[in-house]
Amino acid sequence: MAIGVAIIGSGNFAKEQHLPAVKAATDLQLKAIYSRSLKSAQTLANGTSDVDLYSDDSGTGNSYDDLLARPDIGALLIGLPILNQPEFIKKALLAGKHVLSEKPIAKDVATARELLHWYQTSIDSSKVIWAVGENFRYMTKFLFAAEKVREMGRVRHFRVNVHSLVKQDNKYFLTFWRKIPEYQGGFLLDGGVHMVAGLRLILGSTDHMIAVSAQTQQLKDYLPPVDTADAVVSTASGATGVISLSWGSDFNDNVFEFACEKGVVTLCFDSVTVNGVEHHIEFDGKGVGPEVAEFATSIIKGGSVAKRQSPEEALADLEVLEQMLQSGEKKGDRVMLRFQI
Known part of the structure; x- marks a missing residue:
């Protein structure tokens, strides 16, 4: 059974890489898109059917927290501005969602180390994985x-x-x-x-x-x-x-x-x-297709994330x-x- 996935962020990379990669992944099914504005979420979703849209300006019941509450969504692809990523990553992992976030892992090494330490001490990584994309x-x-x-x-x-x-x-x-x-x-x-x-x-x-x-x-x-x-x-x-x-x-x-x-x-x-x-x-x-497919495989197999998607590799970069x-x-x-x- 395919894993329900949501795309978080609707910028150029989401349009050109994340959306096609999710559509091509046999183990993933796109369920939702979140963006800061409903207009940008609609732009990304154009031509895609059966996808629910969430945004900060969509009113009650359509926030990021509402998306995280959905039991049919098991994983997120997060491609937001660099400074916004950590907050969204933490919320998703706490909600029990697997995360593939875009590089860089954070704005600086100090923030990245803090985020990695939080993950290692607050989340059971054998049940919920955090991967960092580097295509x-x-x-x-x-x-x-x-x-x-x-x-x-x-x-x-x-x-x-x-x-x-x-x-x-x-x-x-x-x-x-x-x-x-x-x-x-x-x-x-x-x-x-x-x-x-x-x-x-x-x-x-x-x-x-x-x-x-x-x-x-x-x-x-x-x-x-x-x-x-x-x-x-x-x-x-x-x-x-x-x-x-x-x-x-x-x-x-x-x-x-x-x-x-x-x-x-x-x-x-x-x-x-x-x-x-x-x-x-x-x-x-550009490598995003196989990257997203391997993320899905890691979820299905269970255990640790693939080494080349590990936060430690992203920290080293x-x-x-x-x-x-x-x-x-x-x-x-x-x-x-x-x-x-």
């Missing part, structure tokens, strides 16, 4: 690159160059909470955790990053507080690497490159090159990005990483 861990090109790096032996050196320009007519920039961010890093936080997750996936848990030193700056005055970070990092095995991220750059790069014991592996946009031999990876989606930002504030001071797994 890059499901994208074919990153999985393929990670496989090839393993085949090439220990990583000795690496570099990540991801540069683009978020223009003022960009649909994500036009989201108010992103346009005027009340959290560290702005687009560097929102988009940068994806890149950190991709890098961590390819490096693997046996050679995690241990230290970072970075410089940060704001190239575009409409992308506060900073839009660019350039970092030097080191790993447990002694490998060194460079992470250069910018959403305010005139460059257009998306390159992850690894010099290993047996050769070089390069992921450049949708191609993976291994010792000069190029493998084009046909785009098969956030820590790297946060320490890059904090090192930049300290003019490049070397900062140790504590929560890598």
